[in-house]
Amino acid sequence: MRHASLLWIGYIFTALLLVQAAPITRLVFYPEEVSIIGDEVSLARSFPMDAMGLSRPFLSFSEVVRPLTPSHNNGQSCETVGGPFQYTRATGVGVWTIPWAAHCLDDPAGFEWSARWYWHIGALRVGPVKKNETFLVGKYSARKG
DSSP states (O other): OHHHHHHHHHHHHHHHHHHHHSOGGGGTOEEEEEEEETTEEEEEEEOGGGGGTOOOOEEEEEEEEEESSTTGGGGOOEEEEEEEEEOOOOOSEEEEEOGGGHHHHTOTTEEEEEEEEEEEETTEEEEEEEEEEEEESSSOEEEOO
């Protein structure tokens, strides 16, 4: 009997780890395209569960800007976190500014922007959906993710 109990505890622990690691958030939030002009970020996104008439999810995020030149900003990246909060606007494009990343955005070579969003279901935070983009100075931009 004790062996079976330990086995079930192992199954539950493994399932919790998978839920926190797998990109389950993609079921409720899907980042599509991002552009950054100056310090203004525009992100085309969709909420797949809207089609079922469900309320928007509670999400938290982490956003990172890394200069492409290793010595720029003393090799430091710029990062912020926020949430959890519930998106309420029906618009498919989110726009916000990132003045906290000014020292990373001014690299003459360009920068890499990345973000992760986590879905909060009560006290449980499930696996993130990620978006990465590399921005080169000038009119060229190379996609990474």
